[in-house]
Amino acid sequence: MKNKILKLFRNNIQNLIPYQSARHIGGMHGNILLNANESPLSVCFKSKKKIFNRYPECQPNHLISLYASYVNLSCEQILVTRGADEGIELLIKSFCEPKKDAIIYCPPTYDMYKVSAKIAGVEIKEIPTIKNTWQLDLCNIKSNLIGVKLIYICNPNNPTGNLILLNDLINLLSITSNQCLVVVDEAYIEFSPTDTMTRYLSEYPNLVILRTLSKSFALAGIRCGFTLANQEIINILKKVISPYPISVPVTDIAVQALKEKNIQLMQNRVSMLNNHRIWLIKKLKSIQCVEKVFISQANYVLVKFFMFKEIFKTLWNKGIILRNQHDKKNLEKCIRISIGTHSENVLLIKELKIFSKKNMFSGGVSEK
Numbered sequence: 001m002k003n004k005i006l007k008l009f010r011n012n013i014q015n016l017i018p019y020q021s022a023r024h025i026g027g028m029h030g031n032i033l034l035n036a037n038e039s040p041l042s043v044c045f046k047s048k049k050k051i052f053n054r055y056p057e058c059q060p061n062h063l064i065s066l067y068a069s070y071v072n073l074s075c076e077q078i079l080v081t082r083g084a085d086e087g088i089e090l091l092i093k094s095f096c097e098p099k100k101d102a103i104i105y106c107p108p109t110y111d112m113y114k115v116s117a118k119i120a121g122v123e124i125k126e127i128p129t130i131k132n133t134w135q136l137d138l139c140n141i142k143s144n145l146i147g148v149k150l151i152y153i154c155n156p157n158n159p160t161g162n163l164i165l166l167n168d169l170i171n172l173l174s175i176t177s178n179q180c181l182v183v184v185d186e187a188y189i190e191f192s193p194t195d196t197m198t199r200y201l202s203e204y205p206n207l208v209i210l211r212t213l214s215k216s217f218a219l220a221g222i223r224c225g226f227t228l229a230n231q232e233i234i235n236i237l238k239k240v241i242s243p244y245p246i247s248v249p250v251t252d253i254a255v256q257a258l259k260e261k262n263i264q265l266m267q268n269r270v271s272m273l274n275n276h277r278i279w280l281i282k283k284l285k286s287i288q289c290v291e292k293v294f295i296s297q298a299n300y301v302l303v304k305f306f307m308f309k310e311i312f313k314t315l316w317n318k319g320i321i322l323r324n325q326h327d328k329k330n331l332e333k334c335i336r337i338s339i340g341t342h343s344e345n346v347l348l349i350k351e352l353k354i355f356s357k358k359n360m361f362s363g364g365v366s367e368k
């Protein structure tokens, strides 16, 4: 009986390696969670709604108009989704024929592009970024466009932290203009706000941008994201999205978060975290067990360690939870560290120093 039911699963689901979320791997273990790029500080909101017998608006108007003014676009260019993750999936569902069309993504990058395509039975083409600069391999992308409907680019890229060169993005949009959509995932763009691509939406009809309230807005718990694109694309996505994706309490809280005063507070938190990042990178570079610290424009930093395995485990045992990247393409011995509060960052540095003292040969600090 049991075996027969297991045979009912689609082949691609039987073989699927699911997304390994931070909560999957670590649960809520640890008291310093630096593994999911969440905001280390919470913001207090109260849901004011008390009555829930009616379905919500399909696309909550007030929320859309507030986000439209935040990103300086029109309401017709915006779709609200259950996190940016739903946007990733909706695009594949709407544009890609299973077993026929493909998506391109550029590892090391966010894993959900791959996982969503695999669930949908859509082919994936991995075009790795250039090692260590993590910039796009445009030639390689260009020669692999046959059958491709969507190209996912994460900017700033997770987990490497770098920005993608604007010229390359523009170039990519031109190369692909009548052929496929370029989806720029701007989950972390508030940490480098002038680099947003929103101003190019009018010029490039094949541009789609993903946003979220999970990171800079400190609202990962409510699951709210946005897809920004031209009206024609948004209208297609509206045909595919589930009827009532955003619950009343989520809209209520998201609306409060997008009030001018709260946007200002978000921007203050962002600049504080950016300062913490600069501090942390400087400290990391002076620590012996650190082999290399990559440039970051987001609320996390990618670090290559000597003895990465032991370091990951030692910190885990002390309740400091980081994100191991060792098994990812081109990221041998790398760990991604989300920027915490100042005291969390101080503790992290302290533990890394203790580790270095115990385990590393003494000697001068090398160039990092």
Ligand SMILES: *Cc1c(COP(=O)(O)O)cnc(C)c1O
Binding pocket: 037, 082, 083, 084, 085, 086, 110, 154, 158, 185, 187, 211, 212, 213, 214, 220, 223, 224, 225
């Ligand atoms: C966190 C993250 C997301 C997911 O955002 P949600 O709105 O929480 O679904 C999407 N893309 C990238 C690159 C992320 O790091």
